[in-house]
Amino acid sequence: xxxxxxxxxxxxxxxxxxxxxxxxxxxxxxxxxxxxxxxxxxxxxxxxxxxxxxxxxxxxxxxxxxxxxxxxxxxxxxxxxxxxxxxxxxxxxxxxxxxxxxxxxxxxxxxxxxxxxxxxxxxxxxxxxxxxxxxxxxxxxxxxxxxxxxxxxxxxxxxxxxxxxxxxxxxxxxxxxxxxxxxx
Numbered sequence: 001x002x003x004x005x006x007x008x009x010x011x012x013x014x015x016x017x018x019x020x021x022x023x024x025x026x027x028x029x030x031x032x033x034x035x036x037x038x039x040x041x042x043x044x045x046x047x048x049x050x051x052x053x054x055x056x057x058x059x060x061x062x063x064x065x066x067x068x069x070x071x072x073x074x075x076x077x078x079x080x081x082x083x084x085x086x087x088x089x090x091x092x093x094x095x096x097x098x099x100x101x102x103x104x105x106x107x108x109x110x111x112x113x114x115x116x117x118x119x120x121x122x123x124x125x126x127x128x129x130x131x132x133x134x135x136x137x138x139x140x141x142x143x144x145x146x147x148x149x150x151x152x153x154x155x156x157x158x159x160x161x162x163x164x165x166x167x168x169x170x171x172x173x174x175x176x177x178x179x180x181x182x183x184x
Contacts, residue, residue, distance in 0.1 A: 002102040002127065004176065005042040005095060006032055009085060009107030009114055009135075011068045012047060014054035014061025016108045019136035020145030026067045028134040028171045029106050033069040035177050042098050045077040046085045048113065083116035092124060102127045104174065106134035111148050118156055118166060128166040129174070130156060 008029060016022050036043050047062070054061030057079070064070055071077050080089050095103075103126050107114055114135045121128045132153060139145050159166045171177060 003099045004102045005100040006036045006104045007044045009046045009117055010048045011065050011107050013063055013065050016065050018138050025134055025136045030069045039176055043075045045071045047079050049079050083113045084120040085117040086120040104129045106131045108136050110135050110137035110152050115152050122159055122164045122166050125163045127164055130168050132168045133170045
């Protein structure tokens with residue numbers, strides 16, 4: 001039986017302030033958080049930090065976005081300094097300790113930390129569900145945010161392995177959300 005965990009990546013003020021559909025994404029993530037808490041699904045918050053600039057630990061931009069549900073004391077918050085949340089962090093040890101095999105990933109930025117963490121989890125043998133309406137990014141010089149998101153979705157959905165899988169689902173398509181919305 002798969003043990004699930006919800007991972008929320010870099011939903012910090014400086015990262016998401018100009019994010020595509022930011023408020024809707026935050027609403028979806030807040031719904032996921034509330035549902036996961038109700039079903040006792042572990043929640044892991046990831047926070048990026050840089051030595052200087054708006055993501056320097058303690059700066060206003062480093063804080064979680066004010067609209068985001070904040071971590072509870074019993075929930076895990078891990079800090080990272082590179083895009084892949086597994087790199088140079090205790091994330092894998094934390095997941096192993098919890099017995100997690102299935103990750104539900106949301107957050108920001110789609111083409112950087114979300115994508116890198118999905119790939120890292122997949123490479124380590126975790127089954128990954130990228131929650132398609134619960135991550136965001138900004139327009140880039142070469143591509144609009146919707147096109148970036150579409151590209152990442154298409155790329156990740158073509159990964160294959162006998163050891164792990166990556167799938168894409170909307171918030172309302174998740175079994176653990178559906179069971180709460182439509183009790184059996």
